[in-house]
Amino acid sequence: MEEMIAGRRRFLQSGSATTVFGLFVAAGLIRPEAAFAQAGWNKDAFASKSLNDVVKALGGAGATPTNDISWGATPEIAENGAVVPINVTSRIPNTQSIAVLVEKNPNALAAKFDFPAGTDPTVSTRVKIGQSSNVHALIKTADGKYFVATREVKVTIGGCGG
Amino acid sequence: MADPMRIRATMQGDKVLVRVLMSHEMETGQRKDSAGNIVPAHFIQSVTAVHSGKTVLTAEWGPAVSKNPFLQFQFAGGKSGETVQIIWTDNKGDKRTDEAKISS
Numbered sequence: 001m002e003e004m005i006a007g008r009r010r011f012l013q014s015g016s017a018t019t020v021f022g023l024f025v026a027a028g029l030i031r032p033e034a035a036f037a038q039a040g041w042n043k044d045a046f047a048s049k050s051l052n053d054v055v056k057a058l059g060g061a062g063a064t065p066t067n068d069i070s071w072g073a074t075p076e077i078a079e080n081g082a083v084v085p086i087n088v089t090s091r092i093p094n095t096q097s098i099a100v101l102v103e104k105n106p107n108a109l110a111a112k113f114d115f116p117a118g119t120d121p122t123v124s125t126r127v128k129i130g131q132s133s134n135v136h137a138l139i140k141t142a143d144g145k146y147f148v149a150t151r152e153v154k155v156t157i158g159g160c161g162g
Numbered sequence: 163m164a165d166p167m168r169i170r171a172t173m174q175g176d177k178v179l180v181r182v183l184m185s186h187e188m189e190t191g192q193r194k195d196s197a198g199n200i201v202p203a204h205f206i207q208s209v210t211a212v213h214s215g216k217t218v219l220t221a222e223w224g225p226a227v228s229k230n231p232f233l234q235f236q237f238a239g240g241k242s243g244e245t246v247q248i249i250w251t252d253n254k255g256d257k258r259t260d261e262a263k264i265s266s
Contacts, residue, residue: 110226120236124233
């Protein structure tokens with residue numbers, strides 16, 4: 001009996017702790033995603049709406065257009081906007097990171113990849129593109145310069161044409 | 163806990179080509195369910211690839227990466243038989259680590 005009461009007390013205690021946390025969440029004091037947000041994840045960059053804002057959030061001043069980026073198997077017309085293959089290879093010396101941005105998505109930045117020495121500045125992934133949009137590949141070099149290449153990707157969801 | 167990743171690491175000349183298929187919903191936080199409630203965002207935020215104790219790739223992802231994400235990259239300095247480890251963490255704090263041997 002003793003044990004059961006103690007157990008119940010513990011349960012109540014832990015229950016109330018959860019509730020207090022729940023209240024904070026409800027009140028917007030702690031957002032659940034913020035509670036688990038990771039140190040390395042650049043929240044501002046992922047909340048940005050445009051190329052320039054993303055460059056700023058990443059700590060750059062502006063991006064220089066370049067042709068030294070190849071798009072590999074990235075399509076110009078994608079049938080399914082939910083799964084668009086993106087393949088970016090940088091020929092810019094000392095490429096440190098490649099970011100993929102979709103201009104017309106709710107938030108422009110889709111993904112950012114960092115390449116330590118010994119890893120080739122080439123990456124393939126798949127992203128969601130809500131509607132036909134410019135896709136930017138943003139390159140950061142080891143000396144902190146930003147370069148950008150742009151390709152228009154048309155999305156034809158359900159064969160309606162884009 | 164999410165399903166295991168499928169990782170293939172193969173030698174391509176003197177480089178190691180790594181292909182990863184992860185199992186994750188990658189919910190954007192923009193979608194509504196049939197009752198009209200917004201489905202909370204749930205997506206992989208960070209990915210790390212490690213070979214022989216050295217990080218060979220890190221990535222930060224937003225919810226715009228497709229469901230069941232695919233990732234391909236290549237690095238130098240690996241040998242057949244060694245191990246490549248991939249670690250991801252999502253915005254709810256879930257984590258998954260899987261590894262694969264490099265094949266020739």
